Amino acid sequence: MIPPGGTIGIMGGGQLGRMLAIAAANLGYRTHIFAPGMSGPATEVAARWTHSNYDDSAAVASFASQVDVVTYEFENVDVAALPAHNCVFPPAQALEVAQDRLTEKTFVAQLGGRPAPFVKVDSLDDLRAALRDLGAPAILKTRRFGYDGKGQARIEDPARASAAWLSIGQKPAVLEGMVRFDQEFSIILCRGMDGNVVRWDAVENQHRDGILDLSIAPSSGLVLEQAAEAGALAERIAEALGYVGVLACEFFATSEGPVFNEMAPRVHNSGHWTIEGAVTSQFENHIRAICGLPLGSTALVGQRVEMRNLLGADAEQWPTILADPTNHLHLYGKSGQRPDRKMGHVTKVFL
Structure with missing residues (x-):
């Protein structure tokens, strides 16, 4: 156990690191950010910051020697960059599984989960063969380093295979069969060092251009019927990985039951509502x-909670957002306004 007053090392300097650092400060901990960027949302609220590349082994070792525990705020950190440190949570194995879509889907299927139909693709010939097996439409996804719709190509016509292959940089990939679904949802849990697990309400997610737009808890419809099965799978995943920390698993609610989409071994965008909407975020x-x-209660504090992402220029609407006294506004302190850049979020709790 690390008593308050200790230092938590966070690899990554984005908004998730920022919100982790704020939560840590509320519990009496200091945070030390390790990130390659010149600045970032997390560095603005942390006690210390190491500015260095993840592959600088000397800098990583020095960073690890100055903290009591190391965690990370995004799954695209190089596993080899993690410090040789006994207190790295979630464990490196969780990163290794989540970083490779083929490994992830195979792992989940072995635990009794139901991922979307998938085929390994290492070449254009593989892609053409996979399209014959799965049919079109289908989605080609790079095995590694894809998020928020990046590294993906939707294939409506097998004749477009070559263009899709080029669009993802001819990188190792998986072809996924299309899933007919009614709703998308997340299961977010937290597992302690003692193996105790708590789960928040299943949250329904709505996307815009491949990026999360709105999260709603509690969910409705098929999600309510399928949350228990999906939650049990998420717990099996956490158990198999010897997991410590927050784990998010995304699902499709279908007529045949929950279909596993992907996991994130970290705090997750679809769980931002928990800051105001749950007893413990x-x-x-x-x-x-x-x-x-000990882990805190995950119970809702209201009848319903909604969280909406603020992308690009959406954040400029802060006066209008704050005009509603029931809104909770979170701005991440980012500069620049790419249309798809997450600048903040707003949460409303319906009592």
């Missing part, structure tokens, strides 16, 4: 877990 429980503290 995903960020606080992640800090509790990695420090060996």
Whole structure:
């Protein structure tokens, strides 16, 4: 157990690191950010910051020697960059599984999960053969380093195979068969060092251009019927990985039951609503877990909670957002306004 007053090392300097650092401060911990960028949302609220590349082994070793526990805020960190440190949570194995879509889907299927139909693709010939097996439409996804719709190509016509292959950079990939679904949802849980698991309400997610737009808890419709089965799978995943911390698993609610989409071994965008909408947020429980503290209640504090992402120029609407006194506004302190850049989020709790 790491008592308050200790230092938590966070690899990554984005908004998730920022919210982790705020939660850590509320529990009496200091945070030390390790990130290659010149600045970032997390560095603005942390006690210390190491500015260095993840492959700088000397810098990583020095960073690790100055903290009591290491965690990370995004799954695209190089596993080899993680410090040789006994207190790295979630464990490196979780990163290794989540970073490779083929490994992830195979792993989940072995645990009794139901991923979308998929075929390994290493060449254009593989892609053409996979399209004959799965049919079109289908989605070609790079095995590694894809998020928010990046590294993906939707194939409506097998004749477009070559263009799709070029569009993802001819990288190792998987072809996924299209899934007919009614709703998309997330299961977010937290597992402590003692193996205790808590779960928040299943949250329904609505996307815009491949990026999360709105999360709603509690969910409705098929999600309510399928949340228990999906939650049980998420717990089996956490158990198999010896997991410590927050784990998010995304699903499609279909007529045949929940279909596994992907996992994120970290706090997750679809759990931002928990800051105001649950007794204990995903960020606080992640800090509790990695420090060996008892986990907090995940119960809702209202009848319904909605969280909406603010992308690009959406954040300029802050005066209008704050004009509604029931809105909770979170701005991440980012500069630049790419249309798809997450600048903040707003949460409303319906009592």
